[in-house]
Amino acid sequence: AQKITQTQPGMFVQEKEAVTLDCTYDTSDPSYGLFWYKQPSSGEMIFLIYQGSYDQQNATEGRYSLNFQKARKSANLVISASQLGDSAMYFCAMRDRGPGYQLTFGKGTKLSVIP
Amino acid sequence: GAVVSQHPSWVICKSGTSVKIECRSLDFQATTMFWYRQFPKQSLMLMATSNEGSKATYEQGVEKDKFLINHASLTLSTLTVTSAHPEDSSFYICSAPYRGGFTDTQYFGPGTRLTVL
Secondary structure, eight states: OOEEEOOOSEEEEETTSOEEEOOEEEOSOSSEEEEEEEEOTTOOOEEEEEEETTOSSOOEETTEEEEEETTTTEEEEEEOSOOGGGOEEEEEEEEESSGGGOOEEOOOEEEEEEO | OOOEEEEOSEEEEOTTOOEEEEEEESSSOOSEEEEEEEOTTSOEEEEEEEETTSOOEEOTTOOTTTEEEEEEETTEEEEEEOSOOGGGOEEEEEEEEESSSTTOEEEEOOOEEEEEO
């Protein structure tokens, strides 16, 4: 069974600083995908970034980058130049080749950006 | 990115009544959609996989007769909470994979907040 672990229930970061949100995963499938989503207080789930298990380079999307360390089974999200609007819950998720290709989510990290 | 809508965004109902929640993919077709449930300060829990033209696949512990799912078209899935009770109060959110294939990015609807009195 696959598993996603986010060990940081809450994080604080100063505005304009960078922050790393941790995510480790466990799967026996060599082919899998890793996702990060942002959930503001409104509840919507906003897709941020994707990393495939066979991707050679770390994924980047604007201020978001994914520090993918396959041997350590970690997929940490790095947010550069934090903004007040980045305050939200952040969820790491994984999909492997199980039936239906559904996502398994971690418990999330609540990020608070301090002015 | 792709757009998924949900209706209603919030609903309050009396205990014993049924509530229908709609999930639509607005600019793409989705043969599969997923329904999640989220309690306050918790993560998303997959309830069921909605399959267009066939029966939904429910996760272990989810009552099929209580949470009826219908995927009648390639752009619409509905979740009906039957005989709702206060313990069914939760945030329900759907998602749909976009572009097909294993590396689909799942896009989520804005969610429906259900309160059962």
